[in-house]
Every structure is written in structure tokens, then in C-alpha cells.
Amino acid sequence: MVCPTPVIPKVVLTAMLLVVVPAVSPAATPGLSDMSRAVLSIQTTVPFSLAGEPVGIHYGTGVVLDQRHGIVLVDRSAIGHSPRTAVGYLFNRRRVDLVPVWFDPTHNFGFYRVDPDLLAENSVGRLKIGDSDIVTSGQGGITVQATPDHRIEMSQVVIGDLFHDPVAQTGGDEMNVYYWEIAGGNQTSGNGILVDSRHRLIGLVIREGRSDLVLPINTVRYAFAKIQNNEAVPRGSIGLVLQSLFIDALQDRGVAVEQLSDKDVRPSDRRLVVARTLSGFAAAEIFQPGDVLLRIDGRPVADRFGVVEGVIDEKFGGHVAIEFLRSDQKHSVELPVTDLKTFQVGRFLACDGGVFHELHLGAIFEGAAPGSGLYISWVRFGSPLDSYSIRAGHILTKVNDIPVTSIADLIRVLGDQHQPRDLKFSTVDMRQSGERVVGTLRSDPIYFPCRYFERDDAGQWSEWSTVEAMQLDQLRVE
Amino acid sequence: MSSRLLIGLVAVTMVSPLLVNQLYAYSSDQWNKTVQRVKPAIVSIRGYRPVWSRREKASSYEATGFLVDSRRGIILSNRHVVGASPNVARAVFTNRDEVELRQLYVDPTHDFGFFQFDPSSVRFSLVEVPLGDSDLLMPGEEIRVLGNNAGLDLSILAGTVSRTKRNPPFYGLATYNDQNIFYIQTSADTSGGSSGGPVINIRGEVVALNAGGISGASAAFELPINAPKRALRLLQNGLPIHRGTMGIRLFYASFRMLEMLGVPQSSLKKVREDGPTLDGMIVVDDTLPGLEAHDLIEPGDVLVDVEGTPIRDNYEELEEILDRSIGKSVAIRLWRGGRSFSLSLAVHDLADFEIEEIVTVGAATFHKVPIELVYDNNVPIQGVYCAQAFLMMLREGINPNIIITKLAGEPIETVSEFVAMMRRLSNGQTVRLDYLDLNERNQLKIGSFQIEKNWFPLVRHLKKRESARWSVLLQ
Numbered sequence: 045m046v047c048p049t050p051v052i053p054k055v056v057l058t059a060m061l062l063v064v065v066p067a068v069s070p071a072a073t074p075g076l077s078d079m080s081r082a083v084l085s086i087q088t089t090v091p092f093s094l095a096g097e098p099v100g101i102h103y104g105t106g107v108v109l110d111q112r113h114g115i116v117l118v119d120r121s122a123i124g125h126s127p128r129t130a131v132g133y134l135f136n137r138r139r140v141d142l143v144p145v146w147f148d149p150t151h152n153f154g155f156y157r158v159d160p161d162l163l164a165e166n167s168v169g170r171l172k173i174g175d176s177d178i179v180t181s182g183q184g185g186i187t188v189q190a191t192p193d194h195r196i197e198m199s200q201v202v203i204g205d206l207f208h209d210p211v212a213q214t215g216g217d218e219m220n221v222y223y224w225e226i227a228g229g230n231q232t233s234g235n236g237i238l239v240d241s242r243h244r245l246i247g248l249v250i251r252e253g254r255s256d257l258v259l260p261i262n263t264v265r266y267a268f269a270k271i272q273n274n275e276a277v278p279r280g281s282i283g284l285v286l287q288s289l290f291i292d293a294l295q296d297r298g299v300a301v302e303q304l305s306d307k308d309v310r311p312s313d314r315r316l317v318v319a320r321t322l323s324g325f326a327a328a329e330i331f332q333p334g335d336v337l338l339r340i341d342g343r344p345v346a347d348r349f350g351v352v353e354g355v356i357d358e359k360f361g362g363h364v365a366i367e368f369l370r371s372d373q374k375h376s377v378e379l380p381v382t383d384l385k386t387f388q389v390g391r392f393l394a395c396d397g398g399v400f401h402e403l404h405l406g407a408i409f410e411g412a413a414p415g416s417g418l419y420i421s422w423v424r425f426g427s428p429l430d431s432y433s434i435r436a437g438h439i440l441t442k443v444n445d446i447p448v449t450s451i452a453d454l455i456r457v458l459g460d461q462h463q464p465r466d467l468k469f470s471t472v473d474m475r476q477s478g479e480r481v482v483g484t485l486r487s488d489p490i491y492f493p494c495r496y497f498e499r500d501d502a503g504q505w506s507e508w509s510t511v512e513a514m515q516l517d518q519l520r521v522e
Numbered sequence: 523m524s525s526r527l528l529i530g531l532v533a534v535t536m537v538s539p540l541l542v543n544q545l546y547a548y549s550s551d552q553w554n555k556t557v558q559r560v561k562p563a564i565v566s567i568r569g570y571r572p573v574w575s576r577r578e579k580a581s582s583y584e585a586t587g588f589l590v591d592s593r594r595g596i597i598l599s600n601r602h603v604v605g606a607s608p609n610v611a612r613a614v615f616t617n618r619d620e621v622e623l624r625q626l627y628v629d630p631t632h633d634f635g636f637f638q639f640d641p642s643s644v645r646f647s648l649v650e651v652p653l654g655d656s657d658l659l660m661p662g663e664e665i666r667v668l669g670n671n672a673g674l675d676l677s678i679l680a681g682t683v684s685r686t687k688r689n690p691p692f693y694g695l696a697t698y699n700d701q702n703i704f705y706i707q708t709s710a711d712t713s714g715g716s717s718g719g720p721v722i723n724i725r726g727e728v729v730a731l732n733a734g735g736i737s738g739a740s741a742a743f744e745l746p747i748n749a750p751k752r753a754l755r756l757l758q759n760g761l762p763i764h765r766g767t768m769g770i771r772l773f774y775a776s777f778r779m780l781e782m783l784g785v786p787q788s789s790l791k792k793v794r795e796d797g798p799t800l801d802g803m804i805v806v807d808d809t810l811p812g813l814e815a816h817d818l819i820e821p822g823d824v825l826v827d828v829e830g831t832p833i834r835d836n837y838e839e840l841e842e843i844l845d846r847s848i849g850k851s852v853a854i855r856l857w858r859g860g861r862s863f864s865l866s867l868a869v870h871d872l873a874d875f876e877i878e879e880i881v882t883v884g885a886a887t888f889h890k891v892p893i894e895l896v897y898d899n900n901v902p903i904q905g906v907y908c909a910q911a912f913l914m915m916l917r918e919g920i921n922p923n924i925i926i927t928k929l930a931g932e933p934i935e936t937v938s939e940f941v942a943m944m945r946r947l948s949n950g951q952t953v954r955l956d957y958l959d960l961n962e963r964n965q966l967k968i969g970s971f972q973i974e975k976n977w978f979p980l981v982r983h984l985k986k987r988e989s990a991r992w993s994v995l996l997q
Binding site for chain 1: 568569570571572573579580581582608610612622885912913916917976977978994
């Protein structure tokens with residue numbers, strides 16, 4: 045039996061675009077100005093790039109979700125691994141300092157905290173959170189974006205495909221979630237938020253090239269609740285990168301679809317399938333691309349990423365049982381849940397114009413094996429690395445043929461240099477399918493001496509001498 | 523032997539190669555031998571500039587140089603290669619041996635400079651290339667340009683001399699441009715990386731130094747080799763190089779242009795009688811704000827004589843007069859329209875205008891106002907120039923390419939005053955900034971920014987006047 049697909053046909057979508065109003069001012073529509081009082085224009089400054097995040101000054105949009113606790117939601121362009129200073133501009137252009145609280149390791153959002161008294165003083169509004177699970181394709185919405193000069197721009201949009209697969213487009217470390225596609229927004233703006241007709245927050249707008257995608261707001265709920273209660277946000281992974289496929293696509297790939305469910309399945313139904321596994325995880329030894337997830341800890345998965353993530357986060361520190369289908373055979377397996385915090389960059393070494401750190405999830409996502417080397421996140425122009433073919437994004441595996449898998453290894457090889465010397469850097473370029481690159485360079489302790497930085501539990505970065513760094517490392521090992 | 527005969531012999535010796543050149547083109551075999559002889563003296567230079575300066579970003583680069591003194595390990599290249607800011611460079615000889623280079627000298631106006639290396643660090647015998655006489659070059663003469671063209675280590679480009687007396691190439695406003703000299707134009711199709719390469723004649727003598735070109739056209743611009751010869755001689759003898767200026771940029775104008783500038787026909791007729799090759803005169807292009815010349819002289823004034831020496835197309839002679847008159851005044855005579863007038867101008871040391879300290883803090887870079895900006899943007903030489911504004915200032919909407927006049931309410935005229943003030947200000951403190959915005963017609967603007975010393979602390983890069991070497995001083 046064939047049912048109509050929930051995806052809105054392109055012809056209809058084009059027709060809808062014709063009635064889209066390009067931009068409306070907050071004052072023009074009654075009620076919108078209340079909403080815009082909850083929106084902040086955010087400016088962040090990144091002095092050193094980590095995890096491939098861009099260095100420099102960036103502008104973004106934040107939204108106050110909780111006035112009482114001063115919790116501001118942002119997308120990952122405004123928060124991440126890199127050290128950064130952040131300031132927000134309220135609707136009345138009042139400048140406020142923002143303190144990073146937490147960012148999600150696999151989804152495109154994070155939180156800042158702002159002084160709640162300042163929010164109260166300035167009568168800053170709070171945006172109500174809607175339910176992104178009841179959003180339908182074809183529904184209208186309003187995107188709200190802060191501009192670099194601290195104005196708020198709004199555009200009417202139409203929500204299109206609700207099952208956009210971020211694995212296909214976004215890359216990086218975004219995985220296991222559905223995005224929405226929207227059409228009709230102001231194409232000149234950056235990231236922002238999406239509200240429904242009743243001005244409830246239903247998603248975060250993420251620009252991807254020329255198209256606007258939306259991260260549904262329900263993805264944020266779990267972490268937001270924890271942050272509100274001042275609790276840690278456990279986030280785990282079993283090392284599976286999933287994708288959502290139609291039943292008929294599974295059938296084409298030789299999956300015995302009759303085994304998927306007791307009920308009749310429709311060709312337009314979807315199931316979650318293993319796209320690939322992350323190297324270093326137990327799942328890498330067990331799963332193959334195309335394996336269909338049936339149950340996780342006894343709960344049917346169907347096409348819901350939220351179920352998979354929910355169970356994994358619940359079983360943080362323990363194991364989860366997975367039932368999956370390969371061709372016509374059902375299999376069961378138990379997998380340990382790895383704490384994703386272990387992939388957060390907590391220290392880095394800046395040396396010879398490069399910024400080096402231990403592998404973050406994005407590097408593993410690109411195919412690097414944990415512990416296989418150090419990520420080169422940034423290469424400064426006019427430095428030894430810049431002039432000798434070493435590029436940002438490479439994984440440094442050896443220096444002078446000595447393997448380097450930790451910052452301590454690298455400090456041991458580079459850190460005590462006082463005179464320039466010849467170095468052989470062996471790197472792997474994961475973006476070129478693991479192409480191995482060797483560069484020889486002359487170290488430069490005068491203009492680019494080694495500098496070591498470490499982040500404490502409160503998220504504050506401080507610089508240590510490389511000797512201190514080695515002592516810190518030994519303490520940790522003991 | 524009579525003195526008349528001796529003069530005749532010398533003249534024949536000097537002129538004969540030129541005559542031969544005019545008579546027939548040399549065979550590829552002859553050129554091959556010449557190139558093989560010169561090749562071992564060519565080096566490809568690979569390096570990076572770790573610090574921003576002027577309007578140039580920190581970057582890595584490839585260029586060319588050639589050995590002119592094997593005993594002292596002196597390599598000649600362009601000023602824009604050796605650089606008037608910190609530069610970390612290595613030279614690779616054609617036999618693949620590598621040496622570390624240090625900056626030895628950069629000329630304040632002309633596009634040449636010298637690197638030096640330790641000759642004992644190479645394991646083979648060094649070959650230096652002889653320097654010819656660029657005054658003998660004639661249009662139509664066949665040449666070869668050797669260099670690390672497009673980063674290909676060694677390219678040999680054939681060409682002919684198109685012009686021998688052209689004004690220096692103009693690379694753009696507010697950037698380094700050579701001045702007060704004639705350039706040579708050849709038909710060699712050079713590109714990036716060949717900067718600093720030698721232009722050789724059939725005898726294997728360097729006659730010019732490759733400096734620039736036009737992409738998409740077979741035209742390269744070369745500095746005549748006679749310009750760096752005097753500096754090399756002084757360096758070889760361990761003598762200081764003094765370079766003087768009246769604060770005037772000059773250009774060579776044709777007689778037709780001189781007529782348009784109002785110079786009477788009768789005056790020009792007399793000048794034409796000075797020499798058959800003369801086709802114009804040296805004219806004032808621009809003056810340096812802050813010096814006397816700026817108030818007394820106008821663009822379009824024609825330079826007639828300096829200290830009694832007639833000035834026609836003899837830039838070299840003019841330069842020698844200025845170089846030996848630093849700290850003194852020189853008498854100059856000019857034409858403005860049909861009027862002749864004389865005045866006396868002080869000669870300043872060009873070293874006083876060189877950038878000798880670059881300060882980086884908060885990933886922003888500051889130094890003295892570069893002379894080319896004073897000329898082109900008509901700004902005073904006082905104040906501190908911001909070459910890079912990232913982190914500390916950019917986030918407050920303050921762009922680079924500004925001149926700071928006050929910091930935290932106090933006037934800032936020199937880099938030392940700026941450093942002293944930055945030391946006094948504490949990290950995180952918000953301060954007021956008064957500045958001239960060169961991006962917006964030199965408007966005086968006021969802004970504020972937060973002092974940031976944590977991520978990128980204050981570092982002073984200092985150059986000693988007697989050498990081109992830089993040292994780093996972490997505060």
C-alpha cells in the first residue's frame with residue numbers, strides 16, 4: 045500500500061514562496077516586538093582555533109530561554125571548543141557579558157549564561173518553547189536573526205522537508221538528528237531562530253551554504269532541563285552514525301523489510317540505518333553500513349533519533365542492548381556507552397605557527413582513529429608550518445619519526461627547544477581519504493615559541509609553561 | 523702609448539659588446555654556456571614574514587636571489603624580498619644545498635636588499651656572479667632572466683630589453699613603490715617568485731635585478747644593477763651606508779610634458795643641447811608632508827640644478843649629492859612655469875623614516891607611520907600606525923590602517939610612548955582611542971576598546987639601525 049509522502053512537493057513549495065514577505069520590522073506586527081526582546085545579538089572573539097572552528101570575530105543570534113537563571117541558547121557558531129570571549133547586545137543595545145556554560149558534542153547548539161539581574165533591569169523577554177514534534181511540512185514560521193550591527197531581522201518562511209539528513213550535508217560533528225529545510229528566509233542573514241505563528245521557539249536556523257536548515261527545538265530540551273537545574277549534562281555515544289532511509293530504499297538494498305515490524309510498513313516509512321561507525325568504538329567491530337536498528341534496550345527505534353539518543357544518555361556510563369537487522373538476519377549486541385566529554389578539547393599547544401590538540405569528535409567523525417595523532421587545528425600565516433605544506437585539518441602522527449598521540453608527547457619533542465632545528469612532521473590528511481603528507485620545517489622558537497594552554501573545570505583557559513604542562517600531565521597519569 | 527690612443531682603446535672595449543649585440547643574435551649554444559656559468563650563483567629563497575607591517579599581512583613567500591660575494595656570503599635580492607620587517611628565510615642553491623639567511627641591508631628607497639649567510643656552512647665551492655654596467659644596456663639587447671619563477675626553483679626566461687629609461691613601476695597607492703630612479707623594461711614573461719632574480723647579458727654579467735611585471739603581458743620591470751653596486755661596495759668594506767632625502771619624489775617627464783608644464787621653448791632648447799640622448803627632465807611628483815620641501819615646492823616643478831650640478835636625467839648623481847649632504851642643506855634651482863627660482867633645503871637621513879620597532883599586542887600590530895603612507899595619504903608622520911587590528915580593536919569596529927593620535931586621552935606621537943602607555947594599561951581595561959582613519963579620508967575618529975594582553979602579550983620587535991636584523995623583546 046502506498047501512501048503520499050510527507051515531504052512537500054517542490055512545485056507547491058515554489059508556489060508558497062511567491063507569497064512570502066521578505067522581511068518585516070518587529071514594530072510592524074503587534075506581538076513580535078515582545079518576542080524580539082528575548083533575542084540577543086552575539087559577538088564572539090576566538091583568539092585560537094580549536095577543532096577546526098574559525099578564528100576571528102563572529103556574529104550570531106542568541107535567545108533567552110530562562111530569565112531567572114539567565115540562560116541563553118545559541119547555535120554552535122557562537123560556542124564550541126575554542127577559547128572565546130562573548131558579549132551580547134540586548135534589544136535596547138545594552139551590552140552584556142556572556143559566560144559559556146555548555147555546548148552539545150554532536151548537535152548544533154549550546155548555552156551561555158548572562159547576569160539575570162541585567163535581564164530583569166532591561167525587561168528582557170523570554171521565549172516560550174514550542175513542540176517541534178507537532179510541526180508539519182508546509183507550515184509557516186518566522187525566522188529571527190540578529191545582525192552584526194545589533195539589529196533584529198525577521199522573515200516569513202515555509203517549512204519544507206522535515207527529514208533532512210545532516211550527515212549528507214553538514215559534516216563536522218553533527219549527527220543522528222533530523223533537520224528541517226525552510227524556504228523564503230532572508231538569504232543575507234546568518235544563523236538565527238525559528239518561531240511558529242504563536243511566537244513559540246520551534247528551532248534554530250543554521251545556514252548551510254545557500255540553504256537554510258533548522259535544528260528542531262526538541263533536540264535542545266534534554267540539555268536545557270539539566271542546565272536549568274544546574275546539573276551536568278551526560279552525553280554518550282555508542283559510535284554509530286545513523287541515517288534515515290525509506291523502506292523501499294532498504295528493500296532495494298536487500299533488507300528483508302517484512303522483518304522490520306509486526307505491522308504493515310509503508311514505503312514512505314523510514315528506518316534508522318547505520319551510515320558508518322566511528323573508529324575506536326566497540327561498534328566499529330560489530331556494525332556494517334546498512335544495518336537497520338530495530339530496538340535499543342527493548343524500545344522500538346523506528347525512525348526516531350530521539351529514542352536512540354535518549355536511551356544512550358540514560359545509560360551513560362553503562363551498556364545498551366541493540367537489536368538490529370542485517371539482510372534477513374536479526375542480531376543482538378550489547379555496547380558500552382562512551383562519555384562524549386572525553387572528546388572535548390581541554391588543552392592545546394601552539395608551536396611553530398600551528399595549534400595542536402588531542403583528537404576531538406569531529407576528527408574521529410572525519411575518520412581518524414582515537415589516539416592516532418594530534419589534530420592541527422590552525423596554521424598561522426607567515427609561520428614555519430605555513431611555509432612547509434602543513435595545513436589545518438591534518439592529523440600530526442609523528443615528529444622526527446617519534447609517534448605523537450598526546451600533547452605531552454609533542455611537548456617532549458618540541459617544547460624544550462631554544463634553538464631553531466630541523467623537524468620532520470608526518471601528517472595524515474583525513475579530508476583527502478587519509479593521504480599521508482610529510483613536511484620538513486625549521487622550528488622557530490623566536491617568533492613562534494611553544495605555548496601551552498589548559499582549560500579548568502570552570503571553563504577558564506590559562507597559559508602554563510611547557511615544563512609546568514609536563515608536570516600537570518604526570519600528575520594526571522599518576 | 524699616447525693618451526689619445528689609450529682613451530680610444532678603452533672606448534672600443536666598452537662599446538664593442540654593444541655593437542656585437544646589435545649585429546647578430548647569439549646562438550642558443552652560447553647562451554647555454556653563459557647560463558650554465560651563472561646558474562650555481564642563483565638561489566631560490568623560501569621564507570616567511572611572521573609580523574604584519576605596513577599594509578602587508580604576515581605571510582610565507584618564495585623568491586630569488588644571487589650570490590654577489592662568495593667570501594662574505596652576500597646575496598642580492600629585492601627590498602620587497604629581504605624586507606623592512608622581520609623575515610625568516612632560507613636559500614636553496616641549484617645543487618639543493620640550503621643555508622639560513624639573515625637580513626643584512628635593505629635600501630630605503632630602491633628595490634634591492636642583501637641577505638647574508640655563513641659561507642662556512644656550505645659544503646661546496648661558492649660561485650658568485652659578476653655585476654655588469656647597466657648604463658651600457660641598449661634597447662633590443664638580448665637578455666636572460668633567471669629565477670624561481672612561479673616557485674619552480676629555476677626558470678630561465680628569454681627576452682630583450684625594451685626600454686632603459688622608464689619611470690619605476692607603480693604598484694599602487696600607500697604601498698611600497700621605488701622612486702627617483704630609472705627602471706629597465708624587458709620582454710621577459712616573469713611571474714611571482716622571480717623577484718630578486720638576475721637579468722644577465724651574454725657575457726654572464728648581471729645587468730639588472732628583476733623586480734616586478736605585469737601579469738598577462740610580456741613586460742618585466744628591472745632595477746638597473748648600478749643602483750645596488752655602491753651599497754655592496756660599502757658593505758664589503760664594512761662602511762656605513764648613508765642615504766639622504768629632501769622629501770621629494772621625482773619622475774622623468776618628456777620635453778612635450780615640460781612644455782605643458784609651462785617651461786619656455788627657449789629654456790628647453792638649451793637643455794636639449796646638453797646631450798643627444800636627452801629626451802626629458804626630472805620633475806617633482808610629490809613632497810613629504812612635514813618637511814620644508816612640502817611648503818616650498820609644488821608637484822610639476824622642474825629640477826634644474828642641485829649644488830651647482832645640472833640635473834637632467836642623472837638620478838645617480840643627484841643621489842650621491844644627497845647621500846653625502848645628510849644633516850646639511852643643499853642649494854637647488856627649479857623652474858615653475860616660465861619662472862626660475864632657487865632655495866635651500868635640508869637633507870634628512872632616510873634611516874630616520876625607516877620602521878625600527880614593531881609592537882604586537884592582543885593580535886594587533888603597531889609601528890611608526892610608514893613613509894609611503896605619509897606621501898600618499900598626506901598624513902603627518904607623528905602618531906602610531908595600526909597595521910593589524912584583530913582581537914583587541916577589530917571587535918569594537920576599529921579597522922587597521924589607522925593612525926593613533928591619542929590613547930586613553932594622552933597624545934601618542936611615537937612608538938615608545940605607545941609602548942609605555944600599553945604597559946601602564948591593565949588587561950581588560952576599556953580605553954578611549956583617538957585616531958585618523960586612513961580608510962575614510964583621514965577622518966579623525968574616536969573609539970574605545972578593551973586592552974587584551976592575555977592571549978597575545980606585548981612583544982616588541984626591534985631593528986638595529988646599523989643592520990637590517992630584527993630581535994624580539996617579550997615584555
